[in-house]
Amino acid sequence: MTEGISTTRLRVLFALFAIATLLLSLRVGYWQTIGRSALLEGATDQLRSEVVTLAQRGVIRDRTGAILATTVDLRSLYAIPKRIPDHAAAAAKLAPVLATPAATIRAALDSGAEWLYLKRRLPEPVAKAVEALAIPGLGFEPEPKRLYPNEALAAHLLGFVNDDGIGQYGVEGAYDKILRGVPGRLVVERDPKDRELALGLRTAVPPKNGADLVLTIDLVVQTAIERELRRAVEREKLTSGSIVVVDPRDGAVLGLASWPTFDPARVAVADPEALRDRAVSWAFEPGSTMKAVTIAAGIDQHVVTPTTTYEDKGYAVIGGRRLNNAQGKVYGTTTVTQILERSANAGAVFVASRLGQDPLYQYLRAFGFGDATGVDLAAEASGAVRPLAQWYPVDVGTIAFGQGIAVTPLQVAMAYAAIANGGTLYRPRVVAATRDADGEHRTAPVAVRSPITPDTADTLRTMLVSTVDRGIAHGASLAGYSVAGKTGTAQIPSGDGRYVDDAYISSFAGFVPANDPRFVVVIVLERPQTKLLGTVTAMDTFHDLALDMLRNARLQPDRP
């Protein structure tokens, strides 16, 4: 057969084969050497996947272990429209389950997107209902969601977590780094069905989950606080309000609430003003609750005693200005104890005048006014105590009964806690312990300083009990329990340096049982509709709240 083929043709054919072989060899050589990495990279990209494994955000619990906030993976519904045979039918089936108009779902499916979320983080029953529909082209993807089982309870205290998983406000904001943890990394090889290859590469840096937080908050106390605050708001049509309860023995915050409030699960629709935690970030003029501090300073400096008297004419003149008692009342001969019982402004001016500007200023600062308390919550205000150099002569009188000074409800609570516990000012704290892989780490109480001696504190306690038993704060008395406390009514400063007409802030600060204080309560109500009688509502609120807390704490009555 080969006789018919010429040698030349054979040579050409051979040459062609040789060239082709050479070219192929060169190409193969190229891919094995120079182009190897590109090939490897392409193959690896198809085979290997690298994912960030999210760390589990820590759980927040109250002091008894009840869950206040936790993170759970909820299922998000996605669609691959090309795989859904009948968009209209699918939309019609999904509409009642997702509580979304069919037209909206249809529009999403017809949008031309290859892949899209139909609804994210579905509640579990809804996800199950969608699953039962068995519509082809739909799937689920887990996404973490912060859940608050008590809904809006303790919203200001807890704060919230935004869509990026970052904690904002409250404990979520202040402890975000600890709660968030550190994400991990996972590199695996997968088969075409996206399953992990059993014999494939697998390198993993495990995520470090966030630590759990145990708060000093008592869920029962917090519930009672919010219930009573809501009642006061409804009764007095308040524009805002706040209640703080602390344990005077160590500065632990047992409960804290503000109005207006918000639902942490629906922050997007919340009024920005409602996000403000007034208990720690609202500075207001305290009014007569400050008289206890002025008199504590006077007694501690031995310039007055509980039985020291002065002649009350219904007013006091200081710095050329006349400062009147509330409603112009004239009390005649009055003891220092009666100054508190009657809430006499002129009496507070009398004590402050004996004390002098500088000591009064030093005591205000020693009680923590003008400085942030250092509570472990985000966005705390420091209030305002003007430097002594900026005081006018009249200021020593007005500040003595709580005007010309701005404080936060939490600052007032801590000052009264110092009186209640024998003279120690504690740093308030909200987190009792953190729990991580290494175990539980408890936070120790921090005693900041002692603004007054135990004797002074004891004397003040007796005077404040007298104020409740026989004085202006009688509405706060409780059958079977000794109560110490003081009311406060303050005018509201306006933008032009004057006071707003006929608008007040009513407050009550006290502690119970006075003989062995367990709860310090501060109630602040802004613009009550009963005007000057707002303190009655504040005392009623204290009464109901204290009764609830004492029952819950199983405290024996300390009085017959």
Next chain:
Amino acid sequence: MTVAQAVRAAPVRRPFPTRSRHAHATARPRSAGTTWEVRTFVIVSTAICAVFLLVVLYLVQATTVATRGYDAQRLESVRDELRRQNALLEVESARLDSPARIEVEARRLGLVRAAAVLVVQLEPIAAKR
């Protein structure tokens, strides 16, 4: 020599020694040659079988590992789902235990707050005993 060569070459290389004039004196008995052939065949066959078995063993092991791997993955997702369900149940339990919810429910059932709480002093009773 490779195994394949050995198998293929065996018939060619069968040891039929050329008979010499002194064959009667030096010739090995026929049974010895046969034994060598058989031995070679057995060795080669055994080697082939062993290699085959090894390959099969490897494949079985690889398949088993892969299957177990997929099983492990399936079990991991079952575990994750159970954990998720557990977390959801914990949330539901916390929601049901919420004092605020219990208060509302109690009010709905017509319960009212006790007007007064009677405190029993234990000490005098204990003293009387």
